[in-house]
Amino acid sequence: MIEVSGMSKHYRIVKKQPGLSGAVKGLFSREYTVKKAVDDISFQIKPGEMVGYIGANGAGKSTTIKMLCGILTPSSGEVRVGGIVPYKERKRNAKNIGAVFGQRTQLFWDIAVRESYDLLKHIYEIPDKEYRETIAMFTEVLQLEPLLGVPVRQLSLGQKMRCELAAAFLHSPSIVFLDEPTIGLDVAVKVKIREFIKKMNQARGTTVILTTHDMQDIEEICNRIIIIDEGKVLYDGSLQSIKDQFGHKRVIHFELDQEGLFALPERLSNQAEFSQEEDGIVSVSFSNQAITAADVITEVMKDYRIRDLTIADPKIETIVQEIYEKGI
């Protein structure tokens, strides 16, 4: 379905010389540096997969997605989306794909949402019956009824995002690219959007490529993640296996029955770290490969009276953040 092989995108950036003389010199002779926004990446995505394409700011996510959509031409390497080379056949590719790009809108700003959908119907040549059924289903799942008669510019962020999603899936594309579809939205709308995406995947087998900084989106929607860093693929695999490989860190939150500064028991000093948020509230973190939770609790119990404790599961958020910071 999606085949990417050795794909790169290099930008040539003008090197700015310092000072006024540098600016004048720059008018006559320009020096360039090369920014490898995407650097020799390869992956394949099968029909119906839901893949989280994640990475820190500037890692190369949007550049990759733009090449898959045909908006950008790769500097080298190969890319095929549903058998089509996107930058060579941008229009044909557009029929197969849908997209939501963060803050940008594909709806028409000044006309009612329903009229925007009518226009998209004509652009994508959606048959009448299919269009009516699709609109009825989307209206129900995304609760669009009160929004259909409203011009886009009058919609709130969450309302607009629900309408955008419907627009992206309207022509039954086989692949949908979603760039930060839940950014800035309240929890209730996030839940609705995630449910809609999963429903589309189940009902139509739509392949979904999701870029997001929200790890909850990833946990709930994606069965595979690709982590990209400085333009290179750092990890490609299941969410579970990244948890298995890197999720050894545990945190135990203690509520102690005594006040005063906490000190880590001697036996834990090389194997654990702690932070004390306030009097009597202490978090001890450790790797469960080095020491067991039972040992940590036993050691703390020797020196302190414990009123309550909770053991926190390793959050995918923490794991991914560590991978961004330290690499694999």
Ligand SMILES: Nc1ncnc2c1ncn2[C@@H]1O[C@H](COP(=O)(O)OP(=O)(O)OP(=O)(O)O)[C@@H](O)[C@H]1O
């Ligand atoms: N037109 C351009 N000219 C020069 N450099 C660019 C251009 N577009 C992107 N870059 C650079 O390429 C790198 C990758 O950018 P990209 O937008 O793909 O990152 P991203 O992973 O989508 O980041 P974010 O999470 O912040 O959206 C960044 O260092 C960026 O500054």
